[in-house]
Amino acid sequence: MEKLTLHNTLTRKKELFVPIHKDHVGMYVCGPTVYGNAHLGHARPAITFDLLFRYLLHIGYKVRYVRNITDVGHLVNDADEGEDKVAKKAKVEELEPMEIVQIYTNSYRKNMAQLNVLPPSIEPTASGHIIEQIEAVKKMIEAGFAYETNGSVYFDVETYAKNHPYGILSGRKIEDLYTNTRDLDGQNEKRSGLDFALWKNALPEHIMRWPSPWGIGFPGWHTECTAMSTKYLGETFDIHGGGLDLLFPHHEAEIAQGVACFGHATVNYWIHNNMITINGQKMGKSLGNFIQLDEFFTGNHPLLEKAYNPMTIRFFMLQAHYRSPLDFSNEALQAAEKGFERLMNAMALLKNLKTADTSTLDVEKLKRNCYDALNDDLNSPILIAHLFDGAKMINSVNDGNMTITAADLVKLQQLYTDLVYDVLGLQPSGDSPENGNSELFGQMVELLLILRQEAKTKKDWTTSDQIRDRLTALGFEIKDTKEGADWKLKN
Template structure:
């Protein structure tokens, strides 16, 4: 018997705005699509939180025994910025700045994205298609939408007719917006006059002479609109109606709203049963933004090379911190919160390692089965990771009681306790015990570095800057970076 046959999973559906019991379209199988990154810059923490939220969903569905096809795209063309005069694809902008071919930009930042997600120990999706690899499918969908009467061509560009669509369907049902109240948010180039209505959005854009990325189509040499790629790739690999579609909260409108409209116009049916949206990150109580300096990239978090945190934090601690908030809640990154999270993470890892040292008895004074089910109950309630982590801390309390001898446990229950820790810490949450292997050598390394930091501090106090600089530089050559701050000197392993 599969676990999903014994567990009732409920998911908050952004479309119905209610928690619903999850019943997959095909028994024992789940199709899930998540909007992936636009690869024109280093992936930022807000993106990482979204992808880690759905890594948790992916892992838990697999843990329950579902066969999951997880599709997450790469946007490497067509994501237009609504910035007035230029309106360039950000990949083309970056290509000009860095004097690279657009596909060099795509490759550079795709590699960065995959490396960062690997550092977070996120699972790779089942399929990772690209927008440029599915131009033909996008053209075919445009032709079908035109034939259905919901799109029109003007001067080589094709636009979705929102008002015509709204006569037969409901545009705005995901975001809750009324068409008459909407303001244009088209993410296209200029030429608003080409459109019948400001709410209409581009399905295909005729390329200007300077536009490098272009493909032939029945309408012009051009490129597809941003919203179209996800409709093309999700339906190609998951069918016209599939189980789960996820993404960041910022994509609900217009991107996901337009996806629904395109799919219904083309296929005549709602494309997705459950829409899921992960919320945003803030830093020290304010929105993350490069323009204000209130921003931190994942690698800056891991190395400690930033102005916001007192030390480096490992990827697994950062992920643990993210999971201490529900994926639908706003999460604020701060130094104090990360330090507290690191202590909690280490406590759970210590408890997990202590399991092998516990003695068993003829009877248990603890109800391990009930506690294990409480862990499932947390995840079954819309993937409630903070409640799951609270239950794991309860497990850590039980381990301490067993170590102290105030509680007893049978060999069978100890096995169940160990299995539960492993299942939820490592299989479901995807944590990594960074000190489990070579913990003795790790302690020795930490002690050695601390000794060198002390010697360096003494050299600086004696104004022997040649020695202090030599210690810093030689450690850096070995991949150990020192950082001087108000709290003293800390280090990170690069």
Template sequence: MEQNLFVYNTLTRTKEQFKPLNAPHVGMYVCGPTVYSDAHMGNARTYISFDLIFRYLSHLGFKVRYVRNITDAGHLEGDADEGEDKVSKKAKLEKLEPMEIVQRYTVGFHDVMKQLNNLPPSIEPTATGHIIEQIELVKEILKSGLAYEVNGSVYFDVEHYNQQQKYGVLSGRNLEDMLNNTRNLGGQEEKRGKLDFALWIKAKPEHLMKWPSPWGVGFPGWHLECSAMSNKYLGHKFDIHGGGIDLVPTHHTNEIAQNMASCGENPATYWVHTNMLTVNGQKMSKSLGNSFLPHELFSGDNKILNKGYSPMTVRFFMLQAHYRSTLDFGNEAMEASEKGFKRLMNAYGLIDGLKASPTNETDIAALKQRCYDAMNDDFNSPVLIAELFEASRIINSVHDGKLKIDADNLDLLQKLMKEFINDVLGLQSEIAANDDLPKVMDMVVNLRREAKANSDYATSDKIRNGLQAIGFQLKDSKEGTTWNKM
């Protein structure tokens, strides 16, 4: 399947034409959440970005197997090889079983993803469900001579590996710089080198989540989990590996090393990374007091928020920035996105009521091609949205009788709006879930029409102004009255 889709590859630092290994099939692996707390806004941005990529590839006709894991064990504090397991620590604090913590936050994560209209992945494997595969992968790396066992733990030998392959190929950093900038950590005496990382960690007696292995009772290293699960469901080599940009220096670098050691393959052709979310120019963090959770953004229940914003407004806000650019949150930016989203969806609501003309004054085919050009340029959603606002201008002009459009172009315009707004961007009307609202609004519009017919303009204006006050706009034309949520 030939496509002029270009994707920025972190590995090569260039945009490359997308050529799947086994078209029309595409394999995509995205590192999922560690389910010990609520999903944060950075998670939301990453998964909206990959939902956009998943949707667009599917729209182009590719058969995408999208694998996004759940990390429910092995992710230690500080993303290091020492310290407590994040899930276990939360379980101890709340006096619960670790799997109760996992269940609670997995359900919460899925709820947020559904509210943001993210499609579920094709496969969502868990780390604890793939312990056997991880043990087998450790065995393969030991056989390669690039790992060593000490006291029940198994470590990856980074300096030995770097003699055969460049360890920092993804980050662009050389080993000497990394060694100079890495401080000694607790437990370092077991390791041969400062950059060596754990594949399997011996469990202390108090550790809650542990499994038997050839090296003793323990648990897998965080980096190992993703290698094992991507190998199982996508093979040793697949098309796209994604995640947040913060995963590049260590997690994804170590995944590449593990795969190269076990099967001689860099696992992905294209490495795709989303950039950070900031708040008023600062990195979002709890310590700075500027962080908030998705449900707080939806409700407005946070001191840095002026008010709450709908999940679709949040999705629109995030898609207005390119996934590789830093996205800065601020109340003014959110309010502008809210207005922009309503303007776009108001036009979308008019599309089915437009009337075709025998003559035509616009070129929808060229507009449609510009929409594809935007998405084919590394999934450039902000440029696509700008083109959709041009489509909205055309819709409003046709609706107001200022522009003529023939049947063929009208059909093309209707398809363009529905395909790119719903299928690709994943945006939907906020009233779509309320099946009864259109019936109620039609009744109110009819009451107003009857009032006007009876020259009761006071009641007619009262209905119009009352609807406007609660966020509904009426538009009168020769064909009748239509309504939209503002």
């Protein structure tokens, strides 16, 4: 099996990945809070961990991939008066909270499918695991790491920090946290400003509420991930992923909760993807540069010059390393679009290349380079660079400047299918399954091109150019090759 190294945020080093159980991997990734449409920011962790998921599967692991749906317990702010995001949205849109959850869960799944992100093995919801969360809170109280005040339960960071390194993941020192913690409203119930809520007492106007040993309430926002990850992956599991923005306090809190519940660390490898910026600025609702995935796909946003195919977005993200920040701009996306086309052209040529008795290209070396890149902390940009090197070779063989044996061609085809389709999860953007009439439609275009060819034979350039120009105006791209005219629909 390939030797994969991954950057572990806990040690800030690349480490050889060794799963707890041979051949099996347990991976948990923080999913979306479903109170709004998925945006570009959601695509980054989804694609990052989809790549990891796909690569682990490709190199032979059985993977249980758990990605949660947060549908409760995420407060709009950390004050006691904070409203649940889902409940707030429900009030604004005059819908049941679970209607909100359903609408945006459906929308998220649709967008993920468009990006060719594989569904996880298990997609648990916070509201479906209230019992598990209550049990976890009970354990933490019993272990002496949590306390109840007025029907709410808080994690006692000070007590925890006496014997455990709170801040180990985010590199924070507890003393600094004290001096830098902001004064928020409603801190009076907590023993310390650092303490975070495990269970919140529900005020009468709260619509999402459940009974608990501490009265009617709802779970705090860090608890669900601890309860659900350990329920499905065990008390200790291999990989925990998420966005860098969740490092503190969310993942730090998860580590503390895990120790409080089980007496030991629950996660071996913490993996974090970096953030996306737009024209150098962080994406945020208040900055007005917040672009939803649907808006990318339709081009319907003031910052977008055109619509972008989901595969362009995917390819664009894979061209940067997951731990680097990635800046979005129309120019960068259009460059990615062109590059992606180039790669797909090579994929198409690969299907029927002419073979020869000898190869003037080294498939094994190319293959080694590609896997080395992936094994080095999922270096997808390097992988793609090697795939472009290969594309150049494929073009050269096609032009007759290089040769390939039949055996090497099979190997090369396998390599590209494995890496481009299976691991990178790219697919030709022309494959739009919603276009049911595409075959008939294609035949019509062919017919027009035959008429144009007849005109060309008669040197009737007026007619031939008219057909070509009108088709171009309709959005078709006509390519004249030695074998005749070829066409495709520009997106």
